[in-house]
Amino acid sequence: MPIEPIEMIKLGMGLIILTVPGFLWSYIFSKKLRLFERIVFGFIFSIVVLTLGIYFFSIFFGINITFLSILVLYLIYSIPVIILYLISIYRFGLPKIKIKPLNMKYIMLIILLFFSFLMIFMPHMLNNHYLPFHVDEWIHWSNTGGIIDSGQTAFTNRYIGSGITASPEVGFHISTACLHFLSGANLLTIFLFMPVIIGFLMCLTAFNIGERSKRRFGLEAAFLIAFIPTTARYMGPKFYVAVSLGLLLLIFIIWISQLQKIQFTPILSILVIFTFFVHPVTALACVVFLLIYSFFILFEKNYKISFLIAIFSTLPFIIFLLISTRWTMFIEYFMNALSGEEFKLGLPRIWLSFDHLGTLTWALFIIGTYFSFTRGNAIKKTLSLLALVFIGVIGVYDIGGYGFPIIYERTFLFLFIPVIIVAGLGLREIRATIGLMIKDKKFKRYEKQLKNLITGVPFAICLVILIIGVNAHANIQYYEMIDEQDYETFVWIRDNIDEYRDENNSIKKGVLNPYKASPFSAITGLNIVSSNMHPIYGINRQNLVYNFLRNKGIDTKFLDRYKIDLVYGHCENENLTKIHEKVYLYLK
Numbered sequence: 288m289p290i291e292p293i294e295m296i297k298l299g300m301g302l303i304i305l306t307v308p309g310f311l312w313s314y315i316f317s318k319k320l321r322l323f324e325r326i327v328f329g330f331i332f333s334i335v336v337l338t339l340g341i342y343f344f345s346i347f348f349g350i351n352i353t354f355l356s357i358l359v360l361y362l363i364y365s366i367p368v369i370i371l372y373l374i375s376i377y378r379f380g381l382p383k384i385k386i387k388p389l390n391m392k393y394i395m396l397i398i399l400l401f402f403s404f405l406m407i408f409m410p411h412m413l414n415n416h417y418l419p420f421h422v423d424e425w426i427h428w429s430n431t432g433g434i435i436d437s438g439q440t441a442f443t444n445r446y447i448g449s450g451i452t453a454s455p456e457v458g459f460h461i462s463t464a465c466l467h468f469l470s471g472a473n474l475l476t477i478f479l480f481m482p483v484i485i486g487f488l489m490c491l492t493a494f495n496i497g498e499r500s501k502r503r504f505g506l507e508a509a510f511l512i513a514f515i516p517t518t519a520r521y522m523g524p525k526f527y528v529a530v531s532l533g534l535l536l537l538i539f540i541i542w543i544s545q546l547q548k549i550q551f552t553p554i555l556s557i558l559v560i561f562t563f564f565v566h567p568v569t570a571l572a573c574v575v576f577l578l579i580y581s582f583f584i585l586f587e588k589n590y591k592i593s594f595l596i597a598i599f600s601t602l603p604f605i606i607f608l609l610i611s612t613r614w615t616m617f618i619e620y621f622m623n624a625l626s627g628e629e630f631k632l633g634l635p636r637i638w639l640s641f642d643h644l645g646t647l648t649w650a651l652f653i654i655g656t657y658f659s660f661t662r663g664n665a666i667k668k669t670l671s672l673l674a675l676v677f678i679g680v681i682g683v684y685d686i687g688g689y690g691f692p693i694i695y696e697r698t699f700l701f702l703f704i705p706v707i708i709v710a711g712l713g714l715r716e717i718r719a720t721i722g723l724m725i726k727d728k729k730f731k732r733y734e735k736q737l738k739n740l741i742t743g744v745p746f747a748i749c750l751v752i753l754i755i756g757v758n759a760h761a762n763i764q765y766y767e768m769i770d771e772q773d774y775e776t777f778v779w780i781r782d783n784i785d786e787y788r789d790e791n792n793s794i795k796k797g798v799l800n801p802y803k804a805s806p807f808s809a810i811t812g813l814n815i816v817s818s819n820m821h822p823i824y825g826i827n828r829q830n831l832v833y834n835f836l837r838n839k840g841i842d843t844k845f846l847d848r849y850k851i852d853l854v855y856g857h858c859e860n861e862n863l864t865k866i867h868e869k870v871y872l873y874l875k
Contacts, residue, residue, distance in 0.1 A: 290417060294476040301470020302330070302484060308365040309333035311372050316550050324495045324542070327488050331539050332554075335561045336364050338461045342440060342564065351438030352461065354468040361469065395506050396494060400487055403513040406757070407486040407525050410517075410765050411479065418774055419478050420765040421519060421526045422805050422820045428474055429809035430454050431463045436812065446804075446822055448795055448814035458564025459529040475774075478527045485535050486513070486524055492538045497711055499545055500667075502719055508711030510749060514756045515703045516643035519765055521696050530697055533569030536562045538704050540573050544580055544596060545666045552595040559603040568694055572701040574600050576673050583665035583672075642759035644703065645752035648710045655713030667712060670705040677702040718745055768820065769806045776855070777810040779867055784811070784853075787866065791875045792852065799855035800836065801829045807855065816849050846873050 310329030313320055320328065340360050344350040411417050419425055433442040433452060440461070441453040454460060466477060493512040497505030515534070517523030524531045540558055543551050555577065562570040577600035584593040641649055652674065659667035677698050684695040721741045769777070780797075788794050796814040799807055804818035817825035817832045828849075835845050840858035845851070854863060854871040863871035 290479070291476070294472050295480065297470045298466075298472040298476050298480055301466055301472060304469055305333045305337075305466065306330045308361075308368055309336075311368040315368065315371070316554075317546075317548060321495070321498070323491050327492050327495065327539065327542075330488060331536070331558075333364070334462050334465065335557060337361060337465045338458050338564065339557070339561055340364070341465065342457070342461055345438075345440050352434055352440070352464060353438050357465055357468045392506065396509060399494075399506065399509045399513070400490055402510075403486045403490045404483050406513040406760060407483050409760060410525055410763070413761060414765065414767070416767050416770075417479060418475070418767070418769065418771070419527065419806075420767065421522060421528065422768060423522065423528050424478055424526055425768065425805045425809045426821060427456075427459065427463070427528060428478060429805070430456075431460045431467070431474065432809060432812060434460050434464045435467065445812060446808045446815055446818065446824055455567055456529040456565060458561060459532055459566065462532070462565070481527045482525055482531060485527075485531055489515075489524065489535050489538055492535070492542050493708060493711070496538070496542050496545060496666075496708060497715075499542075500712070500715075501664075502712075502715055504711045504715030507714040507745075508708050511644070511648055511707040511711055511752070514644050514648065514752070514760070515700070515707065516640070516760065516763065518763055521699045523700055529566040530569060530700060533562060533566035534700060534704065536565065537569055537573055537576070537701065538708075541576065541666070541670070541704070541708070544577060547584070547589060547592045549592065549595065552592070552599050555596060556599040556602050559600060560606070563603060563607060566697075568697045569701070570603070571694070572677075572698070574604070575676065576669065579672055579676070580665060580669040583668050587665050640759065642755055643763075644706065644710075645756045647748055647752050647755075648707070651710035651713035651717075651748070652706045653713070654716060655709035655711070658712065658716045659709060663712075667709070670709050674702060674705040674709060677705070714745055714748060717748075769803050773803060773806070774810070776867065776869060777807055780811045780813070780853070780855075780870060783867075784813075787872055787874075792872070794852040794872065796849070796851055797853035797855060798832060798835065798846075798849070798851045801825075801832055803855075813853065816851060840871065 306326065306329040308329070309332035310325050312332055313325040313328045337357065337360060341350075341352055341357055344356065344360070345352055350356050405412075410420060419428065429445050430452060433445050434440065434457075436442070440457050441451050444450045444452045463474075463477060463481075466472070466481075467474060470477075490509045490512050493508035494505035497503055497508040515524055517525035522528055522530055524534060536558060540555065540562075543554065543558070559570055559573055559577075562573055577596055581593045581597040581600070584596070655667075656671040656674070659671040663671070680698045681695060681702070684692075718741055721737055721744065725737045725741070784794055794813070796816065797807065797811065798816045801815075801817045801819040804815040804824075805820050805822070807813070808815050808818075815824065817828040819826055819829050831845065835842050836854075836856045840846075840854050840856065840860045840863060843860060843862050846854075846862075852873055854873065855869055856871075857869060858865075858871045860871070862873065864874055865871050
């Protein structure tokens with residue numbers, strides 16, 4: 288499917304529009320942040336403010352989620368900081384822009400950002416499939432469309448035409464809707480390219496975390512972040528799903544906690560709340576990190592920051608338990624899992640391939656863990672322990688069956704974040720160790736060889752990780768629910784079906800291959816008869832649907848029984864009216 292350049296430009300402009308106010312707000316919180324830190328902060332802070340703002344306006348004041356309401360909120364959010372910025376220019380003049388030539392570090396970072404694009408977009412390029420892969424992406428597409436069409440956070444179930452959809456991941460859908468309204472880009476462009484944007488921001492944040500270390504390992508962490516795997520089993524950053532945005536929020540919370548600044552601690556509460564709205568299980572992982580980190584900060588005698596992080600990380604739990612029932616189920620599952628309650632997975636165990644990250648990456652993680660606990664600061668110890676905790680969660684479920692399945696499944700993704708950062712540290716420590724050997728008189732005679740090793744060894748390690756990792760990622764299998772022709776036909780139905788509606792024909796329900804029902808309903812907004820993919824609906828009718836389509840739609844009684852208005856397939860029923868290729872209406 289040709290990717291429309293105008294849609295990509297719209298999305299790019301929308302991202303800039305979204306990021307700029309947050310970028311300016313970063314100066315209010317701190318004057319000492321670096322450029323790349325402000326960029327990531329700008330995007331996340333803006334999406335958090337807009338999403339939470341529009342959600343609470345909708346819930347408490349009944350304001351519909353529309354382009355106008357989002358624009359008004361955006362202006363309320365943006366104008367004050369722009370005024371402050373203009374006042375600053377008036378008082379102190381324009382900021383001096385120092386143009387420096389790019390040094391090798393930033394050239395390498397740009398290369399790594401391009402590499403992250405290739406890794407994340409790889410499935411689409413290799414399979415020549417420029418549509419969402421995973422069924423959960425289509426579910427998110429449908430729920431986002433429901434919010435856009437209804438203007439409400441809860442809306443009539445688009446698949447069955449009755450009941451109310453009130454997703455616990457509503458924050459993800461509102462965020463996507465905000466991006467759609469502000470950019471004007473269609474949902475296909477957003478679902479195709481937002482994983483790349485999230486990958487960029489994760490890469491930058493990993494770089495920012497590493498550069499805050501005494502021994503900087505930003506490039507190492509940024510390189511390894513691109514190898515976070517995405518599978519159809521536990522998903523990942525190559526799909527535009529809630530947990531992908533959750534991974535960005537997790538690594539961002541790690542960075543902002545690392546700053547240990549009092550003015551940022553209240554933001555932690557807001558971030559955890561937002562993460563609950565986006566992906567509740569990720570929020571639990573964030574809180575686990577924050578509580579471990581607050582403990583290790585005590586040993587650095589930074590008692591005030593430790594106390595504030597502990598308070599602001601647990602405050603969202605109290606808020607949700609007191610005022611909301613939407614996320615109560617997840618909190619109860621989590622608490623029950625901690626108490627040892629057994630939950631059946633219902634799916635095969637997840638077999639982790641070490642090739643996706645690279646076996647050397649796991650070895651580097653072990654090295655980094657050693658240095659973290661022997662000479663590392665609080666953040667390094669926390670990340671190492673956090674990885675071990677996540678490994679423990681996975682092991683307890685695998686061995687004893689204890690824990691909630693969705694926590695078990697997503698913990699694999701959460702595990703990769705600290706493993707990669709600590710592995711980046713391990714790679715940097717190898718370089719540092721060789722550097723110390725050069726200064727040691729014992730190795731004076733090998734000084735020339737050691738100087739070669741200080742760059743040669745890391746390069747060789749990265750090359751092996753690259754070769755094995757790229758090959759492993761290229762061989763990951765994905766499934767395609769619809770093809771380009773299906774998509775274009777569904778879009779045609781969405782854009783033209785109103786022309787055929789009248790007082791006798793509301794045209795609300797369609798029938799087609801149950802495997803394609805999820806994307807069909809997501810794109811067209813029509814109800815379905817049967818789906819054998821998530822959401823499983825009318826599974827007892829799937830054989831009837833297959834028989835109906837196999838017989839080319841000649842069974843009119845079937846159409847009447849299930850109140851079907853539209854058929855997608857090849858039909859030879861004289862009671863059906865063909866309006867497009869493979870599209871037939873049953874008009875009354």
